[in-house]
Amino acid sequence: AQRVTQPEKLLSVFKGAPVELKCNYSYSGSPELFWYVQYSRQRLQLLLRHISRESIKGFTADLNKGETSFHLKKPFAQEEDSAMYYCALRTGANNLFFGTGTRLTVIP
Amino acid sequence: EAGVTQFPSHSVIEKGQTVTLRCDPISGHDNLYWYRRVMGKEIKFLLHFVKESKQDESGMPNNRFLAERTGGTYSTLKVQPAELEDSGVYFCASSQDLRGTVYGYTFGSGTRLTVV
Numbered sequence: 001a002q003r004v005t006q007p008e009k010l011l012s013v014f015k016g017a018p019v020e021l022k023c024n025y026s027y028s029g030s031p032e033l034f035w036y037v038q039y040s041r042q043r044l045q046l047l048l049r050h051i052s053r054e055s056i057k058g059f060t061a062d063l064n065k066g067e068t069s070f071h072l073k074k075p076f077a078q079e080e081d082s083a084m085y086y087c088a089l090r091t092g093a094n095n096l097f098f099g100t101g102t103r104l105t106v107i108p
Numbered sequence: 109e110a111g112v113t114q115f116p117s118h119s120v121i122e123k124g125q126t127v128t129l130r131c132d133p134i135s136g137h138d139n140l141y142w143y144r145r146v147m148g149k150e151i152k153f154l155l156h157f158v159k160e161s162k163q164d165e166s167g168m169p170n171n172r173f174l175a176e177r178t179g180g181t182y183s184t185l186k187v188q189p190a191e192l193e194d195s196g197v198y199f200c201a202s203s204q205d206l207r208g209t210v211y212g213y214t215f216g217s218g219t220r221l222t223v224v
Binding site for chain 2: 004034036041042043044045046085086094096097098099100101
């Protein structure tokens with residue numbers, strides 16, 4: 001069965017420090033992975049998707065099929081990065097499977 | 109362009125009552141999705157409309173939940189009768205392309221439902 005695991009519910013880092021939000025998935029087929037973010041008092045929005053191989057707001061994520069991971073990374077965290085981050089997986093169907101989310105707090 | 113609109117933003121009802129949630133997708137988005145986040149758990153898929161047709165309703169928890177999308181525009185999600193475990197945040201999302209691959213889904217701000 002499909003599953004997305006985000007092992008950290010809470011993550012705090014200092015401003016300027018590197019940040020890595022972990023995401024592991026289980027799916028036997030070819031996955032599509034996404035990161036969604038929800039800033040305070042804002043709606044859930046797409047941050048990036050693995051097929052684009054893009055960097056958004058300094059964040060990158062590489063799909064590692066061997067380790068079934070899609071960790072989100074940023075070399076230098078900023079205060080405005082504080083938010084709730086959700087990793088999501090799509091399989092053959094059109095719906096998304098979400099992880100439980102990680103709340104990132106960047107300490108000034 | 110206007111985003112995905114959901115209302116009410118909050119609803120508190122008693123167990124056994126009926127509640128109807130509404131979602132207005134982005135104009136022109138044929139694909140409309142309902143998701144739910146129960147406290148402390150992951151956001152879970154409920155169902156997917158393509159225009160007025162239910163493409164996938166495999167995530168609907170039971171027959172107390174009824175979703176409609178008459179005319180392929182806005183959608184309603186009715187819970188009747190509501191139970192305590194139905195409490196959570198209900199999200200609606202829409203996408204232009206079928207799989208939301210190109211632009212991703214656009215989410216509404218959610219309806220927080222509390223059943224007491």
